[in-house]
Amino acid sequence: MSQRYKVVIEYDGTNFAGFQVQPNQRTVEAVLVDVVNRIAKNPLPAIAVYGSGRTDAGVHAHGQVVHFDLPKPIPAANLRLALNSMFPLDMSVKTVTEVDDNFHARFSTHGKRYRYIVSTTAFVDPFKRNYTGHYKYPLDVNRIRQALPDLTGEHDFTSFVASGSQAKSNVRTIYDIQVTNRPADHEVVFDFYGNGFLYNQVRIMVATLLEIGNGRRAADSLPALLAAKDRELARETAPASGLYLEEVIYPSNLDENR
Amino acid sequence: MSQRYKVVIEYDGTNFAGFQVQPNQRTVEAVLVDVVNRIAKNPLPAIAVYGSGRTDAGVHAHGQVVHFDLPKPIPAANLRLALNSMFPLDMSVKTVTEVDDNFHARFSTHGKRYRYIVSTTAFVDPFKRNYTGHYKYPLDVNRIRQALPDLTGEHDFTSFVASGSQAKSNVRTIYDIQVTNRPADHEVVFDFYGNGFLYNQVRIMVATLLEIGNGRRAADSLPALLAAKDRELARETAPASGLYLEEVIYPSNLDENR
Missing domain, CATH: 3.30.70.580 (Pseudouridine synthase I, catalytic domain, N-terminal subdomain)
Structure with missing residues (x-):
């Protein structure tokens, strides 16, 4: 057997x-x-x-x-x-x-947790270059925090998927997003928990949230961006180096560890 | 000019x-x-x-x-x-x-500070492989601490120099060595402060101190090892990946930063 x-x-x-x-x-x-x-x-x-x-x-x-x-x-x-x-x-x-x-x-799979670490030093920290995304512009984390509720819940994330995605549906549910400022480490950390994520979705969401934190994009602009279902609008994708698949969650009856 | x-x-x-x-x-x-x-x-x-x-x-x-x-x-x-x-x-x-x-x-140069970070997990941590030396055997940090005074002060470090050194003299002074246990990070950290270090000296000292911490070498064996002035006796060299040149110190009159 x-x-x-x-x-x-x-x-x-x-x-x-x-x-x-x-x-x-x-x-x-x-x-x-x-x-x-x-x-x-x-x-x-x-x-x-x-x-x-x-x-x-x-x-x-x-x-x-x-x-x-x-x-x-x-x-x-x-x-x-x-x-x-x-x-x-x-x-x-x-x-x-x-x-x-x-x-x-x-x-x-019941859900996944992803973390994205942004390094905010003026120049790339040599020891973080492969382990963070670098963003050198000013960031107001409170502006980002204001925008997060607009991404949580069930949405069609077509505006946040990279071309090349083979998903049949772009509807996903985000249960929770947290953003944490770590000024001593010159880092801003995003934690995403959802039932699943589309191709490059986390990296596109992070890039868009950074634009909001910087003030280039309005804090209340996400509902319209989601509604547009246009993958050309959210144009930036945060670098791969900052992204971590933290945890994959399964129903407890399938998983003796939980 | x-x-x-x-x-x-x-x-x-x-x-x-x-x-x-x-x-x-x-x-x-x-x-x-x-x-x-x-x-x-x-x-x-x-x-x-x-x-x-x-x-x-x-x-x-x-x-x-x-x-x-x-x-x-x-x-x-x-x-x-x-x-x-x-x-x-x-x-x-x-x-x-x-x-x-x-x-x-x-x-x-008046002095240099080097740090050596040892990772003590059973297997190499993928995220630390390039930034620590890995030591998977049991370590008693108190045994290491016992041995440290034998290395501080002025000594002929011939027993701790790699072949290939072009130094005219192997006499150096170590002002201070500290070892710190960080069990939460599965790390043991060595900090060396001295007037200068020979080729591979820090890495050979770390490897020897780890042997003491593991019990393979007696905690009081360093005076005899120094006295032997034999580079064949301290045979191990800790990997380069754990070593950091932290600071180079100059007399304050030459250095407007201090």
Whole structure:
């Protein structure tokens, strides 16, 4: 009997061409497929690895979730050690859980948390260049805070999706957005919690919120922007380097960790 | 009349082959010489840039100091902006000070502060792999603390110098060493303050202190190790990625910032 495993991983996205397998590119999924199949010593066809969703090149994860089935089960603790031992240094395993075959890393998703860290120094901080987005213009965090309620709730986010999205519907629900000013660190941090996010949606929302914080865009302009359903209006996309997939949330009955 | 400038810079050493110019390598000094000469629009011979000392490939700096002379002076604030605008993203300028011609970044040095950050997680943290040294074995920081007084003061550090050092004398004075346990961050941090350090000296001292913290080496073994003056005895060198040149200290009469 094969066993399904839910694995929570983190990675520094700097040197990956994103999550999804692409020919001749170093991707997180390609590393996972390679490592899992070497651990399983599995004959062809190769064991597939399913992620909760893609992350783009340069985007980081503290809590990406994947699942796969091993034809010959391995105890979870041993599997965790094996994965960590074989992973490259810019990936690591946080938890391994044995789950039943109803669990699917992508289709069982209840919600996701993303964090976006903005660095606000005048010039790029050399130690943060790959781990934040840089915004050198003045920011009024209270203006941003005023605008956040307009993005929460269920909306058609067509105005905030990048071309190239293959989603059938652009309707998503954002449960909560927080913005935190960390003046001592010269950082402004955005936390998004929603039932799912479209291609580049978080990065486009952040860029738009930064324009509001800077005063280039009115704090009350978001309802009209959403209503326009025009992906040309919100033109800026914050850089990938500031974005972190923090957590993927599943209904508790599918997830023994919660 | 030419003007001498003291410039404090920081850099992420990950993608540099160290500080010093080497043929066909990306080094901090090579970038500095290129940028300074482009700013000065200076005819040949090129303006030279003098650093306080080298740092190895992968070693970081929060406070490296360099000096150079501009034949046509530029106000310090403007020079800072020009340097920051032309630097690559993994370097930045902290301060620019006009100094008199007696100041020399290397020969005027009074002391240096180095920091070494050890990451103590079981597996390498993907986000710390380039910014810490990794040590996965148990550490008793109190054992390390016991041993520190044996390294402070004036000693012949021949047992703690890498082959390849070109120093005429291996006698140096360490004014202070501190070790700090940060269990919440899974880090142990070493701070060294001395009048100067030999090639790889800090990294060899850290590796030796970690062996003491782990119990593989006796806490009272350092006096004999120093007395042996044998560079084969302290065999381990902690990785470059954990080392930071924090500050270079000059006598106050040479340095208007202090």
